[in-house]
Amino acid sequence: MKGLGGVMWRWLLLCVPLLVIVGCGDDSNPRSGGSYKIPDTTVVLDRETLEALDSVSDDLATWRFSRSTPLLARLRERDVIVSDVFEPKLPAGALRRVQAVDRSDGVVVTTVPASLAEAIERANIRQRIPLRPDQIQTFTAPAGVVPSAGPTGLYFGLNDVVLFDGDGGPSVDDQVVMNGNIAIEPELELVVELDGFSLKEATVAIVGEVSGNVNIDARRSATLPGTPITLATLELGTYTFFVGPVPVVVSSYVELQVGVEGEVTAKMNVGFREEAAASIGFGFKNGSFTPIGGIDATASMEVQSFQDGVVGNARLFAGPRLWVALYGIPVGFAKLRAHVEANVDAKANPWWCLSAGMEGSAGIDIDINIDFWIFDITIELVEWETPLLEDSVDLGCAPGPAPSSQPGSGGGTPEEAIQTFARSYGGDNIDHFNAILPTQDGGALLAGSTNSFTSTPRDAWLVKVDALGHVGWQTAYRDLHTATDLLELGDGYLVSAGQLGAAVDAVNLLRVDVNGSIVWARQYGHADGIGPSRVVKTSDGGFLVAGTRSVTTRADFYAARFDANGTLSWAKSYGGDDDDDAHAAIATSDGGFLLVGQTSSFGVVNTGAWVVKINAAGNIEWQRLFDPGGNFYGFVATQSPLGGYLVGGHTVNAGLLLRLEPSGAVRWARHYDAGTANDYLMAAAAYPDGSFGAVGSRGLGPAAELWVLCISDAGNVLWSRALGGADHESAGGTPPFDRGGQPVAVAADGGLLVAGKTRTWGSGAEDAWLLKLTKNGYVELDLQGGASSTALAGAISLTTLPGTTTAAAALSFALTDAPLAIERLSTQASVLRQGGLP
Numbered sequence: 001m002k003g004l005g006g007v008m009w010r011w012l013l014l015c016v017p018l019l020v021i022v023g024c025g026d027d028s029n030p031r032s033g034g035s036y037k038i039p040d041t042t043v044v045l046d047r048e049t050l051e052a053l054d055s056v057s058d059d060l061a062t063w064r065f066s067r068s069t070p071l072l073a074r075l076r077e078r079d080v081i082v083s084d085v086f087e088p089k090l091p092a093g094a095l096r097r098v099q100a101v102d103r104s105d106g107v108v109v110t111t112v113p114a115s116l117a118e119a120i121e122r123a124n125i126r127q128r129i130p131l132r133p134d135q136i137q138t139f140t141a142p143a144g145v146v147p148s149a150g151p152t153g154l155y156f157g158l159n160d161v162v163l164f165d166g167d168g169g170p171s172v173d174d175q176v177v178m179n180g181n182i183a184i185e186p187e188l189e190l191v192v193e194l195d196g197f198s199l200k201e202a203t204v205a206i207v208g209e210v211s212g213n214v215n216i217d218a219r220r221s222a223t224l225p226g227t228p229i230t231l232a233t234l235e236l237g238t239y240t241f242f243v244g245p246v247p248v249v250v251s252s253y254v255e256l257q258v259g260v261e262g263e264v265t266a267k268m269n270v271g272f273r274e275e276a277a278a279s280i281g282f283g284f285k286n287g288s289f290t291p292i293g294g295i296d297a298t299a300s301m302e303v304q305s306f307q308d309g310v311v312g313n314a315r316l317f318a319g320p321r322l323w324v325a326l327y328g329i330p331v332g333f334a335k336l337r338a339h340v341e342a343n344v345d346a347k348a349n350p351w352w353c354l355s356a357g358m359e360g361s362a363g364i365d366i367d368i369n370i371d372f373w374i375f376d377i378t379i380e381l382v383e384w385e386t387p388l389l390e391d392s393v394d395l396g397c398a399p400g401p402a403p404s405s406q407p408g409s410g411g412g413t414p415e416e417a418i419q420t421f422a423r424s425y426g427g428d429n430i431d432h433f434n435a436i437l438p439t440q441d442g443g444a445l446l447a448g449s450t451n452s453f454t455s456t457p458r459d460a461w462l463v464k465v466d467a468l469g470h471v472g473w474q475t476a477y478r479d480l481h482t483a484t485d486l487l488e489l490g491d492g493y494l495v496s497a498g499q500l501g502a503a504v505d506a507v508n509l510l511r512v513d514v515n516g517s518i519v520w521a522r523q524y525g526h527a528d529g530i531g532p533s534r535v536v537k538t539s540d541g542g543f544l545v546a547g548t549r550s551v552t553t554r555a556d557f558y559a560a561r562f563d564a565n566g567t568l569s570w571a572k573s574y575g576g577d578d579d580d581d582a583h584a585a586i587a588t589s590d591g592g593f594l595l596v597g598q599t600s601s602f603g604v605v606n607t608g609a610w611v612v613k614i615n616a617a618g619n620i621e622w623q624r625l626f627d628p629g630g631n632f633y634g635f636v637a638t639q640s641p642l643g644g645y646l647v648g649g650h651t652v653n654a655g656l657l658l659r660l661e662p663s664g665a666v667r668w669a670r671h672y673d674a675g676t677a678n679d680y681l682m683a684a685a686a687y688p689d690g691s692f693g694a695v696g697s698r699g700l701g702p703a704a705e706l707w708v709l710c711i712s713d714a715g716n717v718l719w720s721r722a723l724g725g726a727d728h729e730s731a732g733g734t735p736p737f738d739r740g741g742q743p744v745a746v747a748a749d750g751g752l753l754v755a756g757k758t759r760t761w762g763s764g765a766e767d768a769w770l771l772k773l774t775k776n777g778y779v780e781l782d783l784q785g786g787a788s789s790t791a792l793a794g795a796i797s798l799t800t801l802p803g804t805t806t807a808a809a810a811l812s813f814a815l816t817d818a819p820l821a822i823e824r825l826s827t828q829a830s831v832l833r834q835g836g837l838p
Contacts, residue, residue, distance in 0.1 A: 226261025421836025427452025435741025485741030576601025682732025
């Protein structure tokens with residue numbers, strides 16, 4: 001167990017209130033383990049008696065029944081009556097001791113509070129309760145907080161939650177705001193040991209998986225007073241379990257407050273990212289009370305946007321208040337406050353330092369009523385609160401001075417600050433990017449198509465940009481339709497081009513130098529037609545081309561391996577008796593390859609995703625069909641640095657991803673929903689830590705937005721954002737056929753590069769769009785230009801999709817090979833800025 005002051009405390013304490021908001025009833029009525037003894041004076045109200053209940057006073061003192069029942073006929077003074085939840089009269093159940101029973105007109109029972117120790121003489125209660133989000137009773141949150149519930153947890157998007165406003169007016173240029181995402185998968189752990197009507201042990205703890213990120217974005221220089229704001233108020237559902245016949249009803253209520261204090265400078269953006277398993281609570285054992293706290297966290301920090309010479313000190317704090325109740329009576333509480341502090345001085349060495357800490361207390365308040373002859377004695381069994389808990393930890397510093405925000409100047413190292421941007425590129429017609437390749441100089445090469453600069457229908461298009469998206473060179477290749485993918489080969493690049501979609505034709509391969517000049521160009525064809533999708537570098541310096549091959553009345557996957565000069569080594573197809581279309585391919589760490597697409601073969605009613613693992617010679621090692629019903633298009637394939645693969649794509653109204661072992665066995669399968677009826681995931685790239693950045697689109701038509709999210713190796717959403725404007729934006733094409741290469745990549749500095757298309761900003765009908773986001777999903781946008789970045793809740797739903805083995809064979813086939821005469825064209829695409837440095 002790591003110390004309580006670990007950085008994750010700020011997340012834990014930001015999320016502790018949320019960890020219990022999913023408290024709920026459970027139809028299975030779980031029983032406690034171990035032995036128990038229930039005294040004869042304990043009476044559990046049965047269904048017949050509850051249905052005769054007319055009313056209960058607000059203080060639960062007076063119960064009126066319309067008629068007697070066998071149970072009521074036996075009821076006597078000093079009995080302890082216990083009830084499960086009975087809506088609407090007893091929404092939290094009840095635990096009461098009878099003072100009097102009046103049977104003169106119906107039945108009227110007068111009661112006083114009782115304790116659990118009066119109802120249960122001896123018991124060892126140990127419950128670990130999965131808290132389900134479908135039982136939230138009420139939730140209120142300010143503008144900018146987007147909640148979503150999944151089957152295993154809660155997801156929150158934080159959109160420009162205002163921490164400070166300079167004038168209180170509508171302008172956003174004078175604000176300090178918080179953006180981010182939080183995900184939690186909680187459980188409640190309850191331990192109560194009673195023996196002879198005395199409390200021996202009691203524990204209430206919240207445990208769970210917590211992940212997320214937050215950005216503090218200062219749009220002006222300001223002194224922040226630290227006045228807390230209420231981020232969420234949550235009234236919780238109930239959970240019922242049984243000790244023998246006795247129902248025990250647990251509920252909770254929480255309020256979450258957040259704030260920032262300190263000095264911040266304009267254009268100072270500080271980001272944090274976490275993933276952790278955590279627990280917090282309080283316990284009683286051996287006559288004393290102690291707080292419970294444990295954390296196992298990973299953390300990262302970014303100062304990703306700043307002005308030269310920035311100096312600032314920002315402390316983010318979160319302070320939840322949590323009550324745990326039995327039968328609606330509060331018995332335990334936690335008052336907690338955590339903080340993370342960043343000190344930034346761009347000219348100093350070190351130029352930033354980060355620390356985290358927490359303070360707070362927890363306690364328990366239980367009264368017990370005891371009958372002593374003719375007297376009723378109320379003993380305050382426990383009223384206890386921990387002393388103030390304080391702990392802190394230093395999270396590290398960065399050597400300075402800071403890298404300059406101006407290209408080509410400043411000190412420091414580029415890893416210390418990720419400069420984000422959003423830019424569009426194009427002419428007067430339709431231009432878009434299919435693929436992006438980070439280059440060794442920190443920039444990128446982009447491949448796509450244009451019909452803005454020549455009279456030909458569509459030309460393949462390459463654009464070379466630097467680390468800030470400025471164009472170094474751009475060139476087109478006449479009448480090649482589109483450049484679908486590219487890779488780096490020694491002193492230049494390999495580019496694949498051709499027809500995408502159902503009407504495949506031939507594969508055009510261009511070897512170009514670092515300036516886009518053609519070294520050689522060849523066309524590879526087949527009588528029935530083949531089309532490019534991906535090009536993959538091989539271990540011997542050559543490459544593999546993969547895509548779809550037409551076979552008379554159907555289509556198959558195919559892969560063809562070449563040496564660095566374009567000489568064919570082998571070509572093989574893979575498929576069943578219906579259409580099989582390959583959209584993604586990757587080289588695997590064992591020297592083989594993974595092909596991913598969709599199939600209508602193998603007994604699939606509609607379309608299923610199909611994954612084929614082949615070795616270096618093109619022979620099949622394993623093959624899996626994933627058919628959830630409906631249509632499932634396979635677009636995503638990437639290898640994890642931790643081993644195995646992430647595959648998937650688009651299914652009915654959502655993205656669907658599967659984490660595969662190297663053998664093809666499924667580790668997990670999850671749907672990802674961006675909140676519209678048409679959410680597509682089209683590609684993903686792996687970060688060095690094993691998490692994945694994925695891209696696609698959210699919605700259709702003018703309402704469509706680019707969708708970018710980051711998920712952990714366990715499949716949890718670390719952040720999820722929609723980016724766009726007034727018209728259509730997307731990345732990676734539209735199912736089922738408009739799918740080229742890899743439109744997302746992790747840059748050398750850890751940022752995420754996303755290539756797509758936009759109809760909101762540009763020079764023509766549709767322009768290519770390039771964005772660079774930080775590891776936390778932050779991208780600087782020009783707020784005056786209409787660009788928006790919206791944090792989504794990041795909803796997940798689990799699914800069981802083990803996959804079935806198929807029996808396709810690898811079939812060799814011949815390719816024609818001919819030199820290709822290509823005219824290289826100069827283009828003059830306009831570059832429009834939506835965010836980042838000019």
